Amino acid sequence: MHPPEGTGSLSPSLYTDGGQDIAREIFEQEDHIFADKDLLNVDHVPSAERIVGRDDEIRKLAEELRSAVDGHSPENVIIYGKTGTGKSLVAKHVSTSAQGLAKEGVSIGTAYIDCSTDNTETQAISTLAREFNEPERTDVDVPETGLATAVYYKRLWAVLDILYDVVIVVLDEADMMASDDLLMKLSRAGETGNTDAHIGVIAVSNKVEWADDLNERVKSSLQPKELAFQPYDATQLREIMENRRDAFEDGVLSEDVIPLCAAFAAQDFGDARKAIDILRHSGQLAYRQSDEQVVESHVREARTEAEKDRFKELIEGHPQQAKAILLALSLLSANSEKDEFQSQLVYRQYTNIAEKIDMDSLSDRRFRDILKEQAFLDIIDVWKENLGRSGGINLYCRLIENPEIVVEIISGDPRFEGLSLVNAATPSEN
Ligand SMILES: Nc1ncnc2c1ncn2[C@@H]1O[C@H](COP(=O)(O)OP(=O)(O)OP(=O)(O)O)[C@@H](O)[C@H]1O
Ligand SMILES: [Mg+2]
Structure with a gap:
């Protein structure tokens, strides 16, 4: 049998016609932009001195957990707020x-x-048990x-009984749990005599409604403090x-770059993840274009790319x-x-497209x-307008995203190809 085309020896495909080794050229290229790119990675956990702007939240959470360090029961806490506001970071x-x-003689575990x-409850409890377990000390096997x-x-x-006086369990993205059973059992563990260890739960969610909706049964045994x-x-x-400026080589960031990233991210929901993301992408663009410095135009380009990525993910x-x-x-928005x-x-424009x-x-x-x-x-805004005495209602909508980006992304779907070129034959208002 012949191997499928292109799967033979790898080496020839590494060379262009001119015989240059492209991969080598890329690997050997000096990185004059980044000194420590990891500082800007999404999953990078910044050290305490790089956490800024969350002193109050850190103080409040620490107060709720204060009794844990003395070996007593910490409060349960629900942390909620929009995406990228530092909830996971502060909880960890x-x-x-x-x-x-x-304190000396007090053993605290965290998971x-x-x-x-x-x-699911089973998956979560399995992970918890394994995170807390130290098999050589407990002789308990948790597959x-x-x-x-x-x-x-x-x-x-x-x-828990063998190893800890107190444990703190962080349940991040807690609204994604299929049921409240885990929360329920953790909050009742002491009461029901299952374990002598004190358990504190920090449940984190970016769905503000979630905390409100938590059923009464769970709330009454969790008695959570809300943050x-x-x-x-x-x-x-x-x-x-600024606290991660050292991700870049000295002098590479022009002065307006960080303020502009901050301004964009503040406009787009005050999301720190987004701010850092735009900063990293700006650096990458400068690097790829072999520019000496990261400048404003890189930031603008990076932001558009980031918006596209985010929107693509959203509507995939x-x-x-x-x-x-x-x-x-x-x-309609792009042409008006x-x-x-x-x-x-x-609706009329939609039926035109469908046709x-x-x-x-x-x-x-x-x-x-x-x-x-x-x-x-959060892709569009929709609102109603009451037409007064007649009792009628008009429904209005507005695109939140940039229309050019939405058109570009959707017309990337083969089914809609070419439609962006069709000038919206804007149907008349009447
Ligand atoms: N105060 C801060 N200081 C330094 N870095 C921060 C701060 N807040 C957030 N970050 C960084 O921003 C990113 C997002 O923060 P984090 O993951 O804590 O947000 P989140 O509120 O949990 O968001 P989500 O609801 O989407 O999970 C992380 O990379 C984090 O390191
Ligand atoms: Mg989070």
Whole structure:
């Protein structure tokens, strides 16, 4: 059998016609932009002295956990706030410092669960038991899978009793848990005599409604203290980035780069992750274009790229109908001075598109449902206008994203190819 084309020896494909070794050229290129790029990685956990602008939140959380260091029961805490506001960072930082600063004779354990990965009770409890366990000291075996949930709990309680006076469990992305059972059992563990260790839970979520919706049963046994994290303002974002300036070689960052990254990120929801992301991308662009310095134009370009990536991720897997509706609204916005449109107008534009690509058009009602779903995802704004005495209602919508970007991304989908070139034959308002 012949190997499929291109899978033979690797080496020839590394050379261009001119015989140059492209890979080698890239690997040997001096990095004159970054001194320590890891400081800007998404999963980089900054050390305590690089955490800025969250003193109050750190203080409040530490106060709630204060009794842990003396070997007593810490408070349970729910941390909520928008994405990129430092919730995970602060939760990890404060819980691990409590562990490190435990009084003599007090043994504190901490575990971190990402409920977006371990989203069933069994998975989470298995991870918890393994994180806390030290098999050579406990002689308890906790296999990753294969035990019944109740058995995992038993082993967890056994491990806690042998090793710890107090444990702090961080449940990050807690709203992704399939049920509240884990929270329930952790909060009742002492009361029900399952373990002598004191358990404190820090549940973290970026769904503000989640904390409110937690059912009464869980709330009454968890008795959580709530801690809200506000979005960062431009000054705080600037400080966060200034603290990582040493990711770059000396003198490479021109003065306006960090302030501009901060201004963009502050505009887009005060998200520190986004600010750092734009900064890293700006550096990468400068590097790729072999520029001496990172300057404003790199930041602008990086921001557009970041927006595209984010939006692509957001609508990946959306049904074609939803994409057609978004495309309709985007084409209207891109071709008009206005940015607010009556839903009827968008519906007509949508049916035009559906016809052009030979797709069934949804009913007006279904169309409105999809508009509302998109509003829920913060892609568009939707609002109603009451028409006074007549009792009628007009539905309006506005695209939150940049229309050019949405058009570009959606027309990248083969089904919609070429539609961006079709000038939105803007249907008349009446
Ligand atoms: N105060 C800060 N000082 C330094 N770096 C920060 C600060 N706040 C956030 N960061 C950095 O920004 C990024 C996002 O922070 P973090 O993961 O804590 O946000 P989050 O609120 O948990 O967001 P999400 O809700 O999306 O999980 C991380 O890379 C973190 O290191
Ligand atoms: Mg987080």
